[in-house]
Amino acid sequence: MIPALEYRTPESLEEALDLLERHGEEAKVLAGGHGLIPALKLRLAAPRVLVDLRRVPGLSSIEPLPEGGDGFVVGALVTHREIEVSPLVRARCPLLAEVAGAIGDAQVRNFGTLAGSLCHADPAADYPAVLLALDAEAVVASRRGERRVSAGELVQGVFETALEPDEIVRSVRFPGPHFAAAAYSKARQAASGFALAGAAAHLKLDGRRATDIAVGITGVAARPFRAAGVEDALRGQELSPEAVEAAVRGLAAGRELTSDIHASAEYRARLAEVHAKRAILRAAERGSAGA
């Protein structure tokens, strides 16, 4: 049984932030609960106070960015399912809808949230690769003001984030532009569905040539990362299978990789290469099909 705790349902973001300021490390923010409740059972988290955001207005919608373009912002309480079926996300960034629709299972997608998944910082989560490739940022609020944190900065390690105890991720911002040449590929752990290795590619194409490229990697290390070496090798290049194969070789070299009962570090390194290649080639294919 979960250790006894206090439960609060603030009616506004200010009230929620007050509670966090008051309780500091002893408080945890609850959104969909699909990271936190399992963590409570496993004692990975043992807060004294739960601050449930469900009565806080303004956190449940997906909105276009006011500054125009094809950017949008996803509120802290928006579920994977809502992202999957959102006409706005499907039109502006089909990759995000696709990845949201493949997370966990139907029940998990009904209640789990994007912001919650990010704050839970499971190293095998799918989103971080995609958020990194799309340059998404968490919008972080506290009594001290608001700041934006990139997905790569937010996730600091296994279940570890850059959030201060008094901060709440109020939304996740996808600034755009979003190109059609985007894909995610992963090696799915058969029982849990989590990524043994996952790679997201987001390309700006000129014919078969990538004028810009972003590749996010998840699942293989304590933190998700951008495969900068791959990006540098392919920027400005024609994306032939041979060129991509050569570019992804050794993409995880020099990093401390996860090794566990599901996969050795060496195997994960290879999986990361394979899935980066697949994601890049699939993205290129989608980009040229839409051109």
Add this chain to the structure above:
Amino acid sequence: MKYPVALTVNGRRHEVEVEARTLLVQLLRDELGLTGTHVGCEDSLCGACTVILDGKALKSCTRLAVQADGSEVLTIEGLAEEARRAGIASPSGLHPIQEAFWDRHGVQCGFCTPGMVLAAKELLERCPRPTEEEVRRGIDGNLCRCTGYQRIVEAVRLAAERLAASAPAPGERRAPA
């Protein structure tokens, strides 16, 4: 410390007081006596504890009872009654999904069945005529250790056919059985 929770379960309103750490499945089973909702893994993997909360399938081991304040919950105990009220109950009085599980023998030990049936219910609402692949994907949050899934998948597809055939025309409701 206890917190007041008011929720509707299978059409009946309950007002209870629970600790914040009480899981929804514990409230349903231990406080309300609705033991048809099973606890398998208690870790949001197996799906045995699936219920429908405000129209959405939920693993009730992964929701605190306090979070369900103000919600409407449907458990396996309320499914046949709901079908009767909607005028779609089978001649046996069961919901067509339950009846299809019976007819296709989608049940072996029965432990996963309540969760399977409710996950199937949500699936068929979202996707009324699923392919075999869509059924398998739709219920992949529910584990069965006996049947090998074949007959469960057949049962869900049979239920889909029967529900499509029995769907009342818009505005028309059948008399309750």
